[in-house]
Amino acid sequence: MAPTAAARPTAPTATAPTATAPTAFAATPYVAARSRAHGPTAALWHAVELHRPAAEVDGACELTLCGTLARVTLDEEWPTSARDVCVPCVALAGGR
Numbered sequence: 001m002a003p004t005a006a007a008r009p010t011a012p013t014a015t016a017p018t019a020t021a022p023t024a025f026a027a028t029p030y031v032a033a034r035s036r037a038h039g040p041t042a043a044l045w046h047a048v049e050l051h052r053p054a055a056e057v058d059g060a061c062e063l064t065l066c067g068t069l070a071r072v073t074l075d076e077e078w079p080t081s082a083r084d085v086c087v088p089c090v091a092l093a094g095g096r
């Protein structure tokens with residue numbers, strides 16, 4: 001009885017089925033999300049950590065790094081070049 005593992009000489013270990021193509025995500029695991037103006041607080045851009053494919057969170061309200069709720073907007077990239085950015089989110093996203 002030949003062991004099945006040895007019976008597959010052409011199976012390279014480099015293409016193991018456990019590889020999940022991490023390069024499908026952006027360079028940073030964060031997306032930009034726009035909060036709404038809330039009392040004296042102006043609307044700001046926050047960072048949301050991406051746990052799911054970006055297409056699934058587009059337009060959804062997600063919890064930002066600083067703990068508020070904001071609507072994910074894939075039109076804006078994180079880190080964003082906008083000036084009205086949430087400072088805690090920049091720090092929490094490792095912006096230095």
Ligand SMILES: [Zn+2]
Nearest residue numbers: 046066086089
């Ligand atoms: Zn924030």
